[in-house]
Structures are given as structure tokens and as C-alpha cells.
Amino acid sequence: xxxxxxxxxxxxxxxxxxxxxxxxxxxxxxxxxxxxxxxxxxxxxxxxxxxxxxxxxxxxxxxxxxxxxxxxxxxxxxxxxxxxxxxxxxxxxxxxxxxxxxxxxxxxxxxxxxxxxxxxxxxxxxxxxxxxxxxxxxxxxxxxxxxxxxxxxxxxxxxxxxxxxxxxxxxxxxxxxxxxxxxxxxxxxxxxxxxxxxxxxxxxxxxxxxxxxxxxxxxxxxxxxxxxxxxxxxxxxxxxxxxxxxxxxxxxxxxxxxxxxxxxxxxxxxxxxxxxxxxxxxxxxxxxxxxxxxxxxxxxxxxxxxxxxxxxxxxxxxxxxxxxxxxxxxxxxxxxxxxxxxxxxxxxxxxxxxxxxxxxxxxxxxxxxxxxxxxxxxxxxxxxxxxx
Amino acid sequence: xxxxxxxxxxxxxxxxxxxxxxxxxxxxxxxxxxxxxxxxxxxxxxxxxxxxxxxxxxxxxxxxxxxxxxxxxxxxxxxxxxxxxxxxxxxxxxxxxxxxxxxxxxxxxxxxxxxxxxxxxxxxxxxxxxxxxxxxxxxxxxxxxxxxxxxxxxxxxxxxxxxxxxxxxxxxxxxxxxxxxxxxxxxxxxxxxxxxxxxxxxxxxxxxxxxxxxxxxxxxxxxxxxxxxxxxxxxxxxxxxxxxxxxxxxxxxxxxxxxxxxxxxxxxxxxxxxxxxxxxxxxxxxxxxxxxxxxxxxxxxxxxxxxxxxxxxxxxxxxxxxxxxxxxxxxxxxxxxxxxxxxxxxxxxxxxxxxxxxxxxxxxxxxxxxxxxxxxxxxxxxxxxxxxxxxxxxxxxxxxxxxxxxxxxxxxxxxxxxxxxxxxxxxxxxxxxxxxxxxxxxxxxxxxxxxxxxxxxxxxxxxxxxxxxxxxxxxxxxxxxxxxxxxxxxxxxxxxxxxxxxxxxxxxxxxxx
Numbered sequence: 086x087x088x089x090x091x092x093x094x095x096x097x098x099x100x101x102x103x104x105x106x107x108x109x110x111x112x113x114x115x116x117x118x119x120x121x122x123x124x125x126x127x128x129x130x131x132x133x134x135x136x137x138x139x140x141x142x143x144x145x146x147x148x149x150x151x152x153x154x155x156x157x158x159x160x161x162x163x164x165x166x167x168x169x170x171x172x173x174x175x176x177x178x179x180x181x182x183x184x185x186x187x188x189x190x191x192x193x194x195x196x197x198x199x200x201x202x203x204x205x206x207x208x209x210x211x212x213x214x215x216x217x218x219x220x221x222x223x224x225x226x227x228x229x230x231x232x233x234x235x236x237x238x239x240x241x242x243x244x245x246x247x248x249x250x251x252x253x254x255x256x257x258x259x260x261x262x263x264x265x266x267x268x269x270x271x272x273x274x275x276x277x278x279x280x281x282x283x284x285x286x287x288x289x290x291x292x293x294x295x296x297x298x299x300x301x302x303x304x305x306x307x308x309x310x311x312x313x314x315x316x317x318x319x320x321x322x323x324x325x326x327x328x329x330x331x332x333x334x335x336x337x338x339x340x341x342x343x344x345x346x347x348x349x350x351x352x353x354x355x356x357x358x359x360x361x362x363x364x365x366x367x368x369x370x371x372x373x374x375x376x377x378x379x380x381x382x383x384x385x386x387x388x389x390x391x392x393x394x395x396x397x398x399x400x401x402x403x404x405x406x407x408x409x410x411x412x413x414x415x416x417x418x419x420x421x422x423x424x425x426x427x428x429x430x431x432x433x434x435x436x437x438x439x440x441x442x443x444x445x446x447x448x449x450x451x452x453x454x455x456x457x458x459x460x461x462x463x464x465x466x467x468x469x470x471x472x473x
Numbered sequence: 474x475x476x477x478x479x480x481x482x483x484x485x486x487x488x489x490x491x492x493x494x495x496x497x498x499x500x501x502x503x504x505x506x507x508x509x510x511x512x513x514x515x516x517x518x519x520x521x522x523x524x525x526x527x528x529x530x531x532x533x534x535x536x537x538x539x540x541x542x543x544x545x546x547x548x549x550x551x552x553x554x555x556x557x558x559x560x561x562x563x564x565x566x567x568x569x570x571x572x573x574x575x576x577x578x579x580x581x582x583x584x585x586x587x588x589x590x591x592x593x594x595x596x597x598x599x600x601x602x603x604x605x606x607x608x609x610x611x612x613x614x615x616x617x618x619x620x621x622x623x624x625x626x627x628x629x630x631x632x633x634x635x636x637x638x639x640x641x642x643x644x645x646x647x648x649x650x651x652x653x654x655x656x657x658x659x660x661x662x663x664x665x666x667x668x669x670x671x672x673x674x675x676x677x678x679x680x681x682x683x684x685x686x687x688x689x690x691x692x693x694x695x696x697x698x699x700x701x702x703x704x705x706x707x708x709x710x711x712x713x714x715x716x717x718x719x720x721x722x723x724x725x726x727x728x729x730x731x732x733x734x735x736x737x738x739x740x741x742x743x744x745x746x747x748x749x750x751x752x753x754x755x756x757x758x759x760x761x762x763x764x765x766x767x768x769x770x771x772x773x774x775x776x777x778x779x780x781x782x783x784x785x786x787x788x789x790x791x792x793x794x795x796x797x798x799x800x801x802x803x804x805x806x807x808x809x810x811x812x813x814x815x816x817x818x819x820x821x822x823x824x825x826x827x828x829x830x831x832x833x834x835x836x837x838x839x840x841x842x843x844x845x846x847x848x849x850x851x852x853x854x855x856x857x858x859x860x861x862x863x864x865x866x867x868x869x870x871x872x873x874x875x876x877x878x879x880x881x882x883x884x885x886x887x888x889x890x891x892x893x894x895x896x897x898x899x900x901x902x903x904x905x906x907x908x909x910x911x912x913x914x915x916x917x918x919x920x921x922x923x924x925x926x927x928x929x930x931x932x933x934x935x936x937x938x939x940x941x942x943x944x945x946x947x948x949x950x951x952x953x954x955x956x957x958x959x960x961x962x963x964x965x966x967x968x969x970x971x972x973x974x975x976x977x978x979x980x981x982x983x984x985x986x
């Protein structure tokens with residue numbers, strides 16, 4: 086039996102196909118409501134934290150299926166500190182730096198135990214999960230603390246008026262938004278052309294047709310989403326931050342030496358160490374970075390909610406972990422990509438939203454999410470089994 | 474003529490895309506030792522997996538006739554209940570469990586719920602005695618050496634009432650002494666009427682132990698050679714395996730130009746990382762010159778790998794004392810392999826899957842790993858250049874693969890070894906420490922690896938080759954160190970070295986002379 090190209094395509098892009106199917110199913114069952122501009126907008130705003138946390142979580146998972154259970158608590162903790170600083174009337178930059186800095190410190194603290202003392206990540210971060218949940222309570226004194234700083238909300242938020250303003254004042258259609266979408270698509274196309282010509286020149290084997298197909302589909306998608314958002318209020322501020330983080334980390338994981346080391350450590354730690362790589366530093370960086378991104382997630386979560394509460398962030402770590410695994414990261418480490426994270430987080434967000442629109446209770450939503458996670462990992466496991 | 478115990482008739486087994494076995498016929502007589510030989514991937518293991526029910530009835534074509542009846546095995550349990558027991562190459566023992574627990578794992582003694590430990594240990598002790606082990610079956614497996622663990626595997630098989638015992642590479646991780654003991658044990662079993670099939674790459678063992686030798690090549694049985702009178706030599710077997718006479722198993726060392734001393738170790742002493750009271754490398758001094766191939770021969774457990782890894786940036790054990798000089802200058806590699814690589818030392822591990830390669834990544838990514846910095850500009854990898862480098866080494870080392878994007882886990886042992894070599898050659902070392910560079914790879918690939926070693930030496934690199942295969946050490950080295958029980962017990966130029974005087978050196982050192 087030969088592997089047909091169709092079967093290969095399906096295998097390689099299982100979750101993309103699943104995403105498309107889910108969108109189609111919900112479009113039908115919600116009578117197209119899920120594709121309304123406002124709903125697409127909400128999808129991004131509501132799930133901003135998942136994209137950010139899952140990006141950090143991916144690096145931890147890459148190092149060998151290690152997870153960070155503390156991120157939900159750390160998000161809450163940094164949220165609380167950010168809220169208190171803003172409430173005291175201090176400048177925004179101080180609140181942002183404090184949240185990021187404290188997140189980073191927490192990450193470094195946990196990373197230290199994991200990397201240099203060999204405390205199992207599960208336990209080190211479970212400790213962090215309890216500790217920072219408690220400290221969030223302490224910091225907030227058990228109360229909810231509101232944020233009134235409009236500028237902060239506008240810069241980081243996904244709330245009512247947190248959008249990139251339309252500099253061209255389009256009538257019912259946000260021209261800035263469409264413009265940015267088109268620019269992004271053009272940049273993508275230019276990069277594809279450049280890549281192809283370099284590869285052809287150096288005689289590197291590649292498949293131009295497939296690469297072009299991918300570029301065209303993604304460009305089209307960007308423009309469609311931009312158009313949809315333009316019909317509503319434009320680009321939510323948080324989307325800019327998410328995009329920035331995904332681009333930066335996508336680049337780091339794919340093109341830098343340190344990014345490569347995350348994969349190498351997860352693939353075979355001993356071999357990596359014997360290749361002259363400081364593997365302890367790699368573990369440390371994964372967790373320090375997770376803390377930093379948890380701090381950032383705290384900022385956008387605060388801007389979205391408009392206030393901090395000691396109960397916020399519960400279960401965020403699980404959303405992040407699930408997004409990674411649904412997006413094809415291996416539970417044993419060494420395999421997984423940022424594009425997978427995007428797909429995983431989007432898939433979960435769409436399922437949530439679709440069911441909400443249909444009026445299905447949150448309890449069922451959770452059950453369905455669990456099922457999706459199981460099926461996603463099952464697909465991964467089975468497709469590997471076939472090879473062996 | 475003795476009774477035919479097992480006959481495999483017209484066996485054909487197809488995997489997606491490949492015909493692993495093509496109309497194979499294989500007969501084993503009762504009470505004989507039958508060797509199954511062939512290059513890696515020839516189909517030996519597949520054939521045994523068909524026999525033992527790992528590939529259940531219906532997934533292959535043809536018949537298995539055992540003891541006069543056609544058998545349809547669906548699981549390993551089915552074949553074991555008939556007395557066909559296979560001992561796999563990788564030891565399948567749980568280190569933290571006792572020998573007895575291991576022997577009856579999945580085959581527990583006692584009634585439904587409770588295990589009868591008295592019976593378990595009493596029976597286990599009985600079988601241990603049969604394989605010549607004096608250990609109590611209550612000792613934990615991790616406390617005994619690999620050689621004894623292999624014997625435990627055999628005892629475990631006996632405990633299953635084996636009538637036909639299949640041993641897959643039983644000596645691949647044993648030293649010469651333990652190997653010989655194991656082979657003699659097999660000959661002892663034969664006298665008691667046991668039938669055995671042995672799969673091995675070590676042809677001297679085949680010639681020594683087997684009554685019949687069946688050669689498998691490209692999924693087909695080529696011939697069965699009668700060795701009842703022990704008159705078959707290795708060359709005859711190799712001829713069958715590769716389909717031509719390998720006039721020379723080792724390439725000639727040409728244009729040998731030996732220069733200055735490159736790396737020198739003096740009074741090197743290393744303690745075990747977990748049990749510091751154990752000295753694993755004891756006062757070792759050695760040196761290697763530019764363009765020279767230095768062999769370190771020693772039995773497994775002599776401390777060779779420990780020595781090599783501790784020289785390589787102290788990646789093993791606790792260094793107690795000793796100096797390391799490179800080009801005459803003392804250096805300290807501050808407990809890091811990074812430092813060792815900077816000082817142009819490379820260590821090519823004996824354990825390519827465990828310590829050497831990332832099986833889940835591509836050839837390309839494995840090739841560049843030890844010298845990624847040279848491909849990176851401010852941490853950003855030039856991936857196009859990386860691809861070209863991987864291609865270059867694929868060409869140079871003749872690695873057989875459709876593309877350098879292929880996952881290393883999908884390659885054969887010989888090709889994996891080439892990727893491992895490529896990785897360290899790309900790190901551009903001056904000194905290469907090769908630890909068992911040809912372990913578990915077939916005759917053809919071995920020859921190619923030898924050629925690469927010779928090329929490296931000819932290019933002025935210093936090569937230290939650790940090996941437990943005497944012919945290989947003798948043929949490839951310019952100078953040979955002999956290591957035994959943590960010490961260097963002898964040094965001789967290759968011109969003076971013979972199998973006999975090397976073994977004699979080891980025996981003398983063992984007596985404490």
C-alpha cells in the first residue's frame with residue numbers, strides 16, 4: 086500500500102482540517118452567526134491570554150513534555166499587582182514593567198529549582214500554583230480591585246473601545262484595519278518569493294506549488310479576517326500584542342540556535358548535552374520565559390476584565406496546555422510549533438464560542454473541550470503508531 | 474537424520490511499501506543450534522517475529538509447522554505455550570525488581586490473587602543454577618552486570634519451559650569472556666536436547682557454536698550451510714551474506730603520516746558519579762599523535778567509555794586527578810562538553826540512540842547540532858547553509874537516504890552511525906574519540922566506516938578508537954592501548970600486536986603481575 090498524496094496531506098494537516106470542519110459545522114448550526122464580525126472580534130479578545138500562555142507553554146513542553154502548572158496563579162498574581170499599581174495612580178509603564186518583571190522573577194525562581202536542582206517541573210510548578218494563588222489573595226486582600234486608567238485599557242484591552250483607531254475614517258468600514266491586513270499579506274507573499282528564489286539558487290529541494298498554496302491560503306485568510314474586523318470596530322488592541330508575540334516566538338523557535346535547543350533537549354537530552362549545549366540553561370530559559378509571558382498575560386487579562394480578583398486565572402494553565410497538545414505538540418517533547426499553538430488555541434476558542442452562541446451550557450462546553458483534546462492526541466498517537 | 478522440529482514454509486511478509494520476507498523456507502532439526510545470519514535489515518528479526526506470534530497469524534503468508542502440526546500463533550503467549558521462547562536483543566528486565574520477580578513477570582507463580590513468593594524464589598534459584606549463576610534470585614537486577622543480566626534472561630526463558638530457544642544477538646552487549654561463557658552454556662543445553670536458534674553479527678561465534686547456518690539476504694533465505702564438523706570459516710559465511718567475496722574486511726591504511734603529540738592525558742583518575750568510593754579510571758596515561766589511529770582495546774566494563782567521556786569535558790564521573798594536555802599545553806575543560814568542543818575534541822558515543830542522536834529530528838538538524846554556532850549569526854541560524862552542510866556530509870559519507878530532511882529514527886543502524894559521524898566531523902575536531910564506532914552495523918557499512926576513519930587520520934586528525942572487537946582494533950590502529958579493570962595494562966605498536974599477546978596482557982594483569 087503506497088501513501089497517497091491525499092492521505093499524506095490529511096495526516097500532515099489534521100488539525101487544520103479539523104479547524105475548518107468545526108468552523109463549517111458551527112456556521113451551519115448557528116445559522117452563520119459565528120462568522121459575524123462581532124463574534125470574530127470577541128473570539129480574539131476573549132482568548133488573548135490563551136495564545137500568550139500557550140506560546141510560553143510550548144517551550145516548556147518542547148523540553149520534554151514538561152508543563153507549568155503555576156501560570157494561572159501567576160497570571161492572577163501579576164494582575165493583582167498591576168491593578169494595585171494602577172490604582173495608586175502610578176504611570177502605566179510602571180504597572181506593565183512590574184507585572185512583567187514579577188512574572189519573570191517567578192519564572193526564574195521556578196526555573197532555578199527545575200534546571201539546577203532537578204526538582205521535577207510538575208512538582209516545582211504545583212508548588213508555585215498553590216503559593217501564588219495564596220499570594221494573590223494576600224496582595225488583593227481578598228477583594229476585587231478595579232482599574233480606571235482608560236489609556237491602559239485601550240492599549241492592552243479587548244473591551245468596548247479598545248481598538249486601533251481608523252486613521253482614514255472609513256464609513257462603516259475600518260480602512261486602517263483592511264490596510265494592515267493587506268500589508269501583512271503582501272509581506273508574506275514577498276517573503277515566499279524571496280525564499281523560493283534563494284532555495285532554487287542554492288539547489289535546495291523544495292515544493293513550490295505546495296508552498297505557494299499555503300501562502301495564498303494564509304494571505305487570503307488574513308485579508309478576510311481583516312475585512313470582517315473592519316466591518317465591526319477594527320483591530321482590537323490585544324490582537325496586535327498577540328500577533329507580535331506569535332511572530333517573535335515563531336521566529337525564535339524556527340530560526341535561532343536557542344530555539345533549536347528547546348527541540349534538541351526534548352528530543353534527546355543526553356545527546357544534546359554531549360553536543361556541547363548547556364541543557365540546564367535551556368530548562369531554565371523555558372520556565373523563566375513562561376513566567377515572563379504569564380506576566381504579560383496578566384496585563385492583557387487585567388485590561389480585558391477591567392479589574393483583578395483573587396479567583397482569576399483558575400484553569401488558565403490547562404487551557405494553555407490543551408492548546409499546545411491540540412496543536413500537535415508531543416507529550417514527550419521535541420515536537421510542536423507555534424503555528425500549532427495558533428490552531429489549537431483557535432480551535433478551543435471557536436468551540437467555546439460556537440456552543441455559547443447555540444446556547445449550550447458551560448458545563449457541556451468543558452466536556453466537549455475534553456473530548457477534543459483526547460481525540461487530538463489520539464490522532465497524533467495513532468498516526469505515529471502506523472509508521473512504526 | 475534427526476526429526477525436523479520446526480519448519481517455516483514459503484513465508485512472505487509484506488509491510489507497506491516493502492516485502493520484508495519473500496517466500497522464505499527455514500528448517501530446524503531437533504537438538505541443533507541453528508544460526509541465522511545476514512546483514513542489518515535482511516529480515517532475520519522479521520522472520521523470528523513471525524515465528525513467535527508478534528506478527529499474528531494472517532498478517533503473513535505461508536505455514537509454520539512445529540512439532541508436526543501447523544501452528545497459528547496470534548500472540549507471544551501462544552507460541553510460548555508451545556515452548557517457543559524468544560530472547561530479544563534489548564534486555565527486557567526491570568532494574569528495580571529482583572531477579573525472581575523479573576523471571577516470573579507476566580507468568581507469576583501462585584493462585585489467582587496472591588503471588589506465592591516462596592515458590593517463585595525457589596524455582597527461580599533452580600533455573601539460575603542451570604545457567605550457572607550463583608546469585609540469589611532476591612538480588613535486584615540493577616545490582617548485577619550486563620553479562621549476568623543476559624543469563625537471567627535465559628533463565629527466564631527456561632522457566633517458561635522452552636523447547637525451542639531463540640536468542641537475538643545475545644552477546645551484543647557482552648565482553649569476550651562473558652560471550653564465550655554464554656556460548657558454552659548454549660552448547661551445554663544442546664547436550665541436554667534443547668533446540669536453539671541464534672541470530673548474531675559475530676561470525677566467529679557462529680562458526681564456534683552453530684551446527685547449521687542459514688544465510689538471509691534481502692528477505693530471502695540464500696543457503697543453509699552445514700557446520701556439524703565446525704569446518705566453516707568466517708569468510709565462507711560473509712560470502713553468503715554479501716553475495717560476493719569480501720577479499721578485505723578492512724581497508725588499507727595508506728599515506729600514514731604521524732606527527733606531533735596532539736592530546737595527552739597523564740595520571741587520569743576518575744570516580745563513579747553515584748558511588749564515589751568506586752574508582753572507574755585508575756591512573757591512566759595515554760597520548761595520541763596527529764594522523765594517528767590509536768586503538769583502546771578492553772572488555773566491556775574495563776572503564777573505556779568512562780575514560781573517554783571524562784576526557785570529553787568531564788561528562789562522566791568525578792575527576793580526582795590528572796592532567797590533560799593539548800599540543801603540549803595543559804588545559805582544564807571546566808566540567809563542560811562545550812569547552813571540550815572548543816578545544817577541538819569530539820566524542821562519538823557507543824550508544825548512538827541513547828547519547829548520540831535525536832531520533833525524532835531530521836538528519837539535517839542532527840548534523841548541525843554540535844556546531845550550530847558556526848551556522849548562526851547573532852543566534853539566527855542560516856537554514857539554507859545548514860541544508861547545504863547536511864547535503865555535503867551525506868555525499869561525503871554516502872549516507873543512504875532520500876533526503877536530509879528524513880528523520881534519523883527511520884534510518885538503519887549503519888546510516889545512523891554515519892549521521893553521528895557527520896555531526897562530529899562538522900564540529901571540526903582535531904581529536905576524535907570513537908567509542909565502538911561499528912557496533913551493531915553490518916559488514917558493508919563497517920567497511921565504509923573504516924574508510925572514513927582512515928580518511929580522517931590521513932587528514933591529520935588524531936583518532937582514538939575504542940573497541941571490543943579485536944580484529945578491528947588490530948587492523949585499524951597504529952598503536953594499541955590495552956585496558957583492563959580501570960587501568961591501562963599494556964601498550965604496543967600494531968606491528969607487534971596479535972590476538973594472543975593482547976589477551977595474554979589482559980590475563981597477566983588480572984593476576985596482579
